[in-house]
Amino acid sequence: MIAKSIRENLQGMWSLLVGMKVTGKNFVQPNITVHYPRQTVASLEGYRGHVELVPHDKDPTKSKCIACSNCVRICPNSCITMKAVKPKKKAEDKEAAGDQSEGKKKAPAKKAKPELQSFILDYNYCSLCGQCAELCPTGALRFSSNVYLAGFTRQEFVIDLLARLQRQAQTKGAPNG
């Protein structure tokens, strides 16, 4: 009885030493920390940041969006507000410049296509389900990899995606051109 208990306790003490060996082994192994602001994680591929507009193939300041507002309707949290106007006469020129190459079903020449005026994402309400991007008939939405958002007011995250797109096009275009 006593012998058994002593043996058990000795084994227990041994297990404690084994535990210390494990932590000791880990102590000498290299760190796995990503030193964040100086390094970033290897792969953000596939991660959903907030959505962003995909620039048009031809004109990087324009979006592929056709203002069908599918995304507005599917969004569970109604974070997307979209404003589009039906263009007057001059719409044809732009269409000719842009949309023709896209294999879209509803791009007949006659119909006046609404033009995107503003595309505002209230990121504060988004739950990143990704259904807007999935449902988009033209593939005009994608996920940004901007995961470093933080700010002093919540208005900072009401993002005007169209303006953002244009800004990006400019900054990207500047060094190149």
Next chain:
Amino acid sequence: MAQENQGLTFPFADTTTDEPIVDIAPVRKILDICRAMSLWPMTFGLACCAIEMMGFGMARFDSARFGAEVFRPSPRQSDLMIVAGTISRKMAPLVVRLYEQMPGPKWVIAMGNCAISGGPFVYKDQYGIVEGVDTIIPVDVYVPGCPPRPEGLLEGLFHVQKKITGKRWWPLPQTAEAN
């Protein structure tokens, strides 16, 4: 607190703290830097974001590098309240109380969309949640996302440091987009 619970509007939390005993500009500056470099968060998780908050303290992202290592369970010893998750109306008075229990100077990060605005749980006629923690306590930094990545929270921490000292101490990550 219980009475306040009945009404649906919460009086703004009592944010008064004692005046500092010594208030000389250079001393204050040094103290501010020390405060910025040793922001001890409170172990206070509400929902999903709390797991990412744990990730923020764990080996891969390691908030300890910036002095935000010591997660204190008691609000008395913490400087930073990370509101990580949805605040239900039942919880709101307690969040206010926790905030008031922290001794000044203190800072609040609203982490995740739920804490910022109610996030995915806001719909017409919703009855259960507080739409934004900034309606009940003053918030210093917002970190959006659902849930934000630990990098986002680290950025939030840097923003708090920037707010305290008026300077960003660490470089911008290379992949951060010029927004």
Next chain:
Amino acid sequence: MDNLASENLAWIVLFGHIAIIVAGGFITVLSESLVRALMGLILTLFGVAGLFFLMAAPFIGLMQILIYVGAVSVLIFFAIMLTNAWPGGDESGNISGKKVIFAILASIAPAVFLGSAALRTAPPSIFVPEETEVRELGRFFLEPYILPFELISLLLTVAMAGAVILVFERRKKK
């Protein structure tokens, strides 16, 4: 000159300790909060320990701290915590004047007798006592005075056993 200075210093130290003891004593009996009273007691204990040091018996002084402060006062603290003897509850409130008078009378009586006795029959004393080795003390305990030493041990054992039995019985009844 040097000697005089050190002598004066010695008196200052002595009276400092006495002042601590007096203050502690008054806090112990007069404060409304029992915890504060206990703090007063501890102050007194430290004062007495200091006097032991002055009497060149550091071992006894340390024992005083070890036993009284480390054990006895902690036990009393426990008693305060466990018995709901809240300050503002049991210990506060007016105390009848009669009781105070009785208390003062009862305490003055021995003071008068013993005090006068102490003053009248004061034997000549050594100003500089010499330190005893702990080893000597141990020998003293183990050779001529082994009986009292064993009696203390017995007393402590019995007290511990008694305490355990007292509290244990209550649990059994429940």
Next chain:
Amino acid sequence: MNLDLRLDTSGDFYAQKFQPTKREDTLILNMGPQHPSTHGVLRIILEIDGEYIVRAQPVLGYIHRMHEKMAEVMSYPQYLPNPARTDYLHALAWGWAHVGAVERLMGLEVPERAEFIRVITCELNRINSHLLWWGAYLLDLGAFTPIMYAFDDREIIMDIMQRVTGSRLTYCYYRFGGVSGDIDDRFVSETREQCARMKERFKMYKALVTENFILRKRVEEIGEISVDTCRRYGATGPVLRGSGQEYDVRRAEPYSVYDRFDFNIPAYNDCDAMGRYLVRMDEMQESIKIIEQALDALPEGDFIHPKAPKRAKPPAGDVYFAVEGARGKIGMHLVSDGGKSAYRLKLRAPGFSNLSLFGEVSQGTLISDAVSILGSLDLVIPEIDR
């Protein structure tokens, strides 16, 4: 300086309604809503006698997020992100329960590849959930290091999952009729690598924790829950299996392709916290077994049913679909009136039943043991409050 320890007279509604026993030497202690060992915002009112618990009563609702109500307001696809947020640790199982119920009601068939993807991701998610539980449980017991090691593994799994699902935690991956994106070779190879790595890690976990003397003393013969108690409260999952009942929804009412895999259902007859601990540790290894089998047998094909409707609109009727989550049986009872949002959606949260045990089991234990029991139940409070 007036602290009446016997009764929290200044307490709120719950503390006042909490009927203390007749004993007078007890004190009421509020554990939570903000307390390190409640993993969120659970509040437990304890009546303690010294260190012993006389009575314990959980108070819920501090993170009630109206999930059931939202199902009635939102259309079916709009509700997709919600289940992930009920139980954020095993988000995919909840998502599966939701899409499964809708699919069953609609009679929608899921392509085989999608089913396999679902199995793989769901099991990966289960490992993640158990790993977090493991770390957090040991944190409750006072060991700081295991949670760090658990997160090392978690981060790798999260990276693997993030590539296909897009998130780290609150996955919104399953769609009616399939999944939202296909897996690729990289996913397969990374998963295989991780499975091999995990096997090594389990050995380390065992040496560091499972065989640790102090831990064994802290969990063995603590919080014994009999099968009968489990039945009375409806406890499922590792709690029930830790009591010796080999009940697993994956085996009992097989859904998806689980009947094709060869895996054991770990069960321990000791009924104590150690039993529950071991069940979870074994379950992770079983999950790895399932994942490896699924990867081997991964068929080609669509990852989503080609005719899957974008806006699901199931016919009128009601359906119940259950899956095995990391915490137990997740059930979704969906009642539809044919509209675009559910008429009623009842979520059966396993944590709720598991928590209900606590009041009974914790009676007469030490506070430390209560923390140990609470941890061994593996609670996720938003799931309980829904």
Next chain:
Amino acid sequence: MSILTIYHLVAIFLLCIGIFGIIYRRTLVGIVLGIELILNGAGLSIMASAQLTPTPNELGQAGALVVMGIAAAEATLLLAILLVVSKRFKSVEAGKLVTMRG
């Protein structure tokens, strides 16, 4: 005034204030505090008498140690008694315990 007298006066002071405390205090714990004061006075007196006179020093030190031993034993027992009393009478006020009933 010899230094021994001073020590003795301090001891007497402790005795007096202890007695005062015993009568003045209303709770049992307060009374225990008074008793401790008296015991301290006794120890001090014994020590002083031995150290500052030609008496062997060990005698005084041993005496002081005995006093401490007694104090420790007494405190242990008193704690136990206090616990029992407070459970039985719901109070540790000395005035309420005069009934001598269980």
Next chain:
Amino acid sequence: MIEAIPIQLVIMLVGLAATMAFVGLNAIVLVYLERKVAGFIHRRPGPYEVGPHGILQPFADGLKLVGKQIFTPKGADSFLYWLAPMISMAPAVVCFLVIPFGPHLQIINTNVGLVLILAFTGVNVLALCIAGWTSQNKYSLLGAARGVSQSVAYEIPLLLSVLPIIFLTGTFNLFDIATNQGSWPWQWFVVTQPLAFIIFFICALAETNRAPFDLPEAESELTAGFHTEYSGMGFALFFLSEYAYMVIAACVGAILFLGGFKGPIVDGWWWFLAKVYILLLIMIWIRWTFPRVRFDQLLNICWKWLIPLAILNLLITLLVIAL
């Protein structure tokens, strides 16, 4: 003795200042060390960005704690409330006075050094009690109750494990105990008294409330235990005193069992510091490895294992000495 007072007083005052500095320095080093070791065990760098490799981190923490709002809970006895951390800190400083750091580095060489340390470390319990009591918080009170029973219980095996050394050397004087041992490791008492050393070490862990015996401040059970309500300076002082007691425990252990400042080749304070820090590192290592024990287990270990073993060890030692 009385003639000697002025000189001693001067030495004591200088010594006090020196020990204060030593305590402060040690706390800073230990905080840094603890966090770094914890970090490396977790495979992360620990404090890193504040100063090169984070060496300024403890300073930032300390200054921040000084700058925090000072706060007394409502209804607390504010005098006692703030007295508690000081009572906790003060004896620690006194204890350092009698520790021989090197052959000529000792502030007071007294014959009762060991008793002094044992007596003054016992005062810490009182601080714990007062802190728990005056905080007006049930968690604090429970933490204090735990702390008291823990330290009172573990004081007994601690004394019993120290006794064999006293029997072997015949003195309470720490300097003499150290010089009684030889310069080489096999001449230290740890070789002749391994059981006593293990018991002493376990008791030291328990007395200093270190994990796995950190029950008075058990985070997951009692939030922060007895110092739940302390903010700023109060918390800092408790923190500091915890580390100070750790250092004292390690110092005593080094002197009693590891030969103190004696070491191969040249004796000196370097050997002493090295031994102390090795003991401290083991303490830290243990903390980051094991779960916490339960309260009744803690007492069981003490009463059922440590005390009988210590008594057995003592008896065997006596027998050997007698023969």
